[in-house]
Structure formats: C-alpha cells, structure tokens
Amino acid sequence: MGELLIGLYVFVLATLAGREVISKVPPTLHTPLMSGANAISGIAIIGALVVTGVADSTWVRVLGIAGIVMATINVVGGFMVTDRMLQMFKKR
Amino acid sequence: MDTSIIAQIAYLVSAILFVSGIKQLASPATARSGNIRASVAMLLAIVVTLLDNQILHWTTVVAAVIAGAVIGGVLARKIEMTAMPQLVAAFNGFGGGASAAVAAAEFIRLGGNGPGLAVGTGATIVLSTLIGAVTFSGSLIAFGKLQGIVTGRPVTFPLQKILNALLFLGVLVVGAGLADVGIGDAVASLFGSSAIEIGGPFFLALVAGALILGVLLVIPIGGADMPVVVSLLNSYSGLAAAATGFVLGNMMLIIAGSLVGAAGLILTQLMCKAMNRSLGNVAFGAFGTDGPTAKAKTGERPVRDVDAEQAAMVLAYAGSVAVVPGYGLAVAQAQHELKKVCDLLEERGVRVRFGVHPVAGRMPGHMNVLLAEADVSYDKLLDLDDINAEFDTTDVVLIVGANDVVNPAARDPDSVIAGMPILDVDKARAVIVMKRSLSPGFAGIDNDLFYMENTLMFFGDAREQMSELVKEVREA
Numbered sequence: 001m002g003e004l005l006i007g008l009y010v011f012v013l014a015t016l017a018g019r020e021v022i023s024k025v026p027p028t029l030h031t032p033l034m035s036g037a038n039a040i041s042g043i044a045i046i047g048a049l050v051v052t053g054v055a056d057s058t059w060v061r062v063l064g065i066a067g068i069v070m071a072t073i074n075v076v077g078g079f080m081v082t083d084r085m086l087q088m089f090k091k092r
Numbered sequence: 093m094d095t096s097i098i099a100q101i102a103y104l105v106s107a108i109l110f111v112s113g114i115k116q117l118a119s120p121a122t123a124r125s126g127n128i129r130a131s132v133a134m135l136l137a138i139v140v141t142l143l144d145n146q147i148l149h150w151t152t153v154v155a156a157v158i159a160g161a162v163i164g165g166v167l168a169r170k171i172e173m174t175a176m177p178q179l180v181a182a183f184n185g186f187g188g189g190a191s192a193a194v195a196a197a198e199f200i201r202l203g204g205n206g207p208g209l210a211v212g213t214g215a216t217i218v219l220s221t222l223i224g225a226v227t228f229s230g231s232l233i234a235f236g237k238l239q240g241i242v243t244g245r246p247v248t249f250p251l252q253k254i255l256n257a258l259l260f261l262g263v264l265v266v267g268a269g270l271a272d273v274g275i276g277d278a279v280a281s282l283f284g285s286s287a288i289e290i291g292g293p294f295f296l297a298l299v300a301g302a303l304i305l306g307v308l309l310v311i312p313i314g315g316a317d318m319p320v321v322v323s324l325l326n327s328y329s330g331l332a333a334a335a336t337g338f339v340l341g342n343m344m345l346i347i348a349g350s351l352v353g354a355a356g357l358i359l360t361q362l363m364c365k366a367m368n369r370s371l372g373n374v375a376f377g378a379f380g381t382d383g384p385t386a387k388a389k390t391g392e393r394p395v396r397d398v399d400a401e402q403a404a405m406v407l408a409y410a411g412s413v414a415v416v417p418g419y420g421l422a423v424a425q426a427q428h429e430l431k432k433v434c435d436l437l438e439e440r441g442v443r444v445r446f447g448v449h450p451v452a453g454r455m456p457g458h459m460n461v462l463l464a465e466a467d468v469s470y471d472k473l474l475d476l477d478d479i480n481a482e483f484d485t486t487d488v489v490l491i492v493g494a495n496d497v498v499n500p501a502a503r504d505p506d507s508v509i510a511g512m513p514i515l516d517v518d519k520a521r522a523v524i525v526m527k528r529s530l531s532p533g534f535a536g537i538d539n540d541l542f543y544m545e546n547t548l549m550f551f552g553d554a555r556e557q558m559s560e561l562v563k564e565v566r567e568a
Contacts, residue, residue: 014347018354024118027475030457037355041187041329043348046141047194053147060197067193070186072160079131080168086124092469
C-alpha cells in the first residue's frame with residue numbers, strides 16, 4: 001500500500017475520531033475549543049523544523065525559518081491564551 | 093523524511109494525547125487539563141522531531157523557535173478578552189502560512205517541477221500551498237475586519253463571483269500543471285518552455301493566485317457573519333497542516349491537522365445552523381451591513397423608554413432575571429459592570445442566569461468567555477434551548493447589546509431572518525433592552541420587540557448605563 005493511501009486512511013479515520021470528541025464540546029467552551037484547536041494546527045512546526053534543519057539553499061532556509069516563527073507563534077500563543085481563558089471558567 | 097520506529101511510536105502517543113485532550117474539553121471542569129495535555133502532546137512531537145532528524149542548523153532553528161515563542165507568548169498574555177476573535181483569526185493565518193511555507197520549501201528542495209517530482213508529491217505540495225496561502229491571506233483580512241482596520245461591511249463589486257470562480261479555476265490549472273498530471277506539459281508547451289524551467293514562475297503564480305483568492309473570499313463577508321468565517325478558516329488551517337503531512341509523509345501532521353479540520357468544520361456547521369443559512373449564503377450572500385447605515389423605518393412607532401432608576405426597580409423586584417448578552421456588550425466592555433448588577437440582584441434573592449445565542453459576538457462562544465472573565469459561574473450560562481425553555485417563567489429579561497438574535501421577525505416566513513433560531517425573550521413578563529438607539533442590527537431590519545407592550549427601552553452606552561444601574565439597584 002502506497003504511502004499516500006496510508007495517509008488517506010489516517011486522515012479519514014482521524015477526522016471521524018475528531019468529529020466524535022469535538023461534537024461533545026458544549027457551546028460555552030466553543031471559543032477555547034477553537035483557540036486550542038488552532039494551537040494544534042501549529043503542528044506544521046514539526047515540518048518546518050525538519051525542512052529548516054536540513055536546508056541546503058538560502059530560499060529553503062528562509063521559508064523554513066518563516067515557517068518555524070509562524071508555527072511557534074501559533075502553538076505557544078494558542079495554548080497559552082486557551083489556558084488563560086479556561087482558568088476563568090469557574091463554578092461558584 | 094524517514095522517521096524511525098521510536099519516533100513513530102512517540103507520534104502515536106502524541107496523537108492519543110491530542111484526542112484525549114480535546115475530549116476533556118467537553119466539560120469546563122476538565123477543560124484546562126485537556127488543553128495542558130494537548131500542549132504536552134505538541135511538546136513531545138517537537139522534541140521527538142528534533143532528536144529524530146539530523147538538524148544541521150541548530151542556531152537558526154533555536155533562534156526561530158525563541159522568536160516565535162516570545163511573540164506568541166506576549167500576544168497571549170496581553171490580549172483583551174473582547175479581542176479574542178481577531179487574535180484567533182491572526183493565529184489561524186500563521187498556522188496556514190507556516191504550512192504553505194513548508195510546502196514551498198519542499199518544492200524548492202525537491203528541485204521544482206520535473207522528472208524528480210513524483211506525481212503524488214507534486215499534487216500534495218500544490219494542495220498544501222494552496223490551502224495554506226488562502227488561509228493566510230483570508231485570516232489577515234478577517235483579522236483586519238475584526239480589528240476595525242478593514243471595513244466590517246461586505247465589500248462587493250460587479251462580477252465578483254465570476255472573478256472568484258475564474259481565479260479559482262486559474263489556480264487549479266496552474267496547480268494541476270505543477271502537480272504534473274499531464275496538463276502541465278500542455279500548458280508548458282503553450283509557453284514554449286520545458287516543464288522544469290517553468291516550474292518556478294508557475295509556483296509563484298500559484299502562491300499569488302491563492303493569496304488573492306483568500307482576500308476575495310473574505311472581503312464580501314460582513315461583521316456578524318464572522319463566527320462562520322473564523323470557524324471556516326480554523327478548519328482550513330487544519331487541512332493545510334494535514335496536506336503538509338502528505339507532502340512530508342508525516343502521520344503526526346496528518347492526524348493533528350485532520351483533528352483541527354474536523355473541529356473547524358463542526359463549528360462552521362453549528363454557526364450556519366444558528367443563523368438558518370447555508371454556508372454558500374454566508375460566503376457569497378454579502379448579507380447585512382454591520383452598522384447603523386441600513387435605512388429602516390424607525391421612530392414612527394412609540395416605544396417606552398426608562399431611565400436607570402426605573403430599570404433598577406423593575407430588576408430589583410423581580411423573582412427571576414435572564415440576561416441576554418450580544419456583541420454590544422463586548423464593544424462597550426460592560427461585562428464587569430453587568431456582573432456587579434447581577435451580584436446585587438442575587439444578594440436581594442433574585443434568580444439570575446444568562447442566555448447565550450450561538451452566534452452572539454464575533455466568534456463561537458465569544459460571550460461565554462467575556463462572562464467567564466467577569467467571574468460569572470459557568471453553570472449560569474445557558475445555551476439557546478435551555479434558556480428558551482425558561483422564558484415563560486422569567487419575570488424580566490435584560491438584553492445588553494443584542495438585536496437580531498432576539499428579533500421575533502424570525503418567526504415570520506417572509507422576513508430575511510426567517511427560520512433563524514432566536515431567544516424567545518418576548519415570552520417573559522417584561523423585557524428591558526439596553527441599546528444605544530433603535531437602529532437595526534446586522535440583518536438591517538427593524539425589531540418588533542422594541543415596540544411591544546412589555547418592552548422597556550433603556551438607551552445609552554452599555555457601560556455607562558450599567559454603572560448607573562449598579563448605583564440604582566444598590567439603592568432600590
């Protein structure tokens with residue numbers, strides 16, 4: 001089975017699993033859900049790390065660095081702001 | 093990229109942590125640890141990636157990570173809760189931009205188009221560049237609209253849809269050419285050049301086309317439709333990451349990307365449902381005006397207006413009060429004053445809870461975050477169905493800066509908002525509407541609620557009036 005096909009299997013199954021767990025998130029938490037999911041989309045950082053780490057030309061390096069910076073903003077900022085929001089949700 | 097067995101297993105552990113972390117978001121009690129779990133998953137994935145690959149340029153990599161972490165950290169700490177929609181829009185854009193940058197770097201590394209590029213790889217590079225770039229520019233426009241840099245009104249011009257369609261088609265043709273599915277050679281021969289030489293310019297054309305497309309897709313969408321756009325861009329940023337996973341053959345990227353893609357898509361569907369409109373209508377309808385520019389017949393019918401003292405009396409002597417917040421609450425930053433009023437009412441024995449419409453504000457759940465910031469207990473935040481079941485036993489509804497979501501016109505099949513699920517506030521015994529004027533909301537239509545017999549209009553800036561209300565309730 002080709003790598004592309006395996007990827008497709010994983011993609012479809014992960015989407016279905018995501019659907020199941022995410023549809024149980026209540027409307028109250030939709031903003032933190034979105035900003036948390038947003039932080040997870042910064043997973044592109046691992047692609048950027050690999051590409052930059054082995055860069056053999058200037059352009060690859062420039063793009064890689066841009067990728068790392070943008071993805072890290074996304075990851076660090078996303079998780080931190082989500083935590084900031086979630087700690088405000090309290091029951092009294 | 094060849095991933096070792098150990099790294100693959102670590103990625104699997106990360107994937108499990110991501111899914112179970114999101115699962116914990118199902119309850120406010122466990123949500124915080126769920127987010128921490130997801131961030132641990134991310135850290136694990138990053139560390140494993142760094143150890144598993146031969147990183148030649150450590151200094152560069154570390155410097156870039158530190159730069160990004162500082163920028164992201166400062167933004168996350170400084171941002172006002174009212175500005176959360178634009179922050180999330182900007183973060184979406186960075187995620188999409190990162191995916192596109194990685195795909196572009198791979199394109200260059202693999203030597204551009206030509207015999208060296210397998211058909212599948214070419215197609216995935218095109219796809220992740222396309223989605224990533226559309227997400228990037230679209231999110232920047234969404235950020236601009238939410239921040240007030242770009243007009244919140246729909247920007248439309250003649251032949252807009254046709255231009256969008258042509259541009260999309262053009263991007264697809266260029267993309268197909270790059271992906272080398274046969275059309276590539278045909279297009280290349282058209283320009284009298286070999287596929288290899290034309291790869292670079294074609295790639296730039298793809299990036300430029302995708303960036304313009306992102307702008308054009310978001311500018312016709314008005315302010316109050318932003319919850320849909322932000323959700324959709326959220327979904328795109330995930331899909332872009334997943335597509336990059338296909339480029340690199342990395343399952344971690346595919347799994348995490350598809351989780352985000354699913355999250356964004358579910359939220360998009362929920363937002364559309366909450367407005368009873370299709371995604372197509374939101375995307376291309378250029379609905380509403382986001383402001384008092386719409387000319388509606390107002391002022392012809394009498395309204396009953398009250399001052400702070402009268403409003404305070406009505407609230408203070410009620411048995412139960414339901415508060416309905418809208419975007420106006422966020423604009424006026426009146427959430428803390430509102431909380432003070434509610435505390436005073438509760439001290440008097442009034443039962444207070446909040447009814448939050450799914451599309452109140454500029455992103456899904458926007459109002460809940462503002463109220464949580466003001467220390468409102470989350471078990472008092474009720475969603476549409478729960479609060480609607482309680483209105484007929486509620487004495488007073490206090491509406492703060494909301495309009496279309498409480499407009500009974502939604503029950504009229506001829507109205508532009510026909511069928512939109514609304515908060516049935518008119519079933520309560522009395523309604524107090526705190527609003528600057530009688531001007532219509534985003535939908536641009538008059539609100540019959542304001543003229544009803546049991547409705548009291550409490551005009552003014554929400555924050556100033558709320559401070560007045562605090563004083564008056566205290567004295568009542």
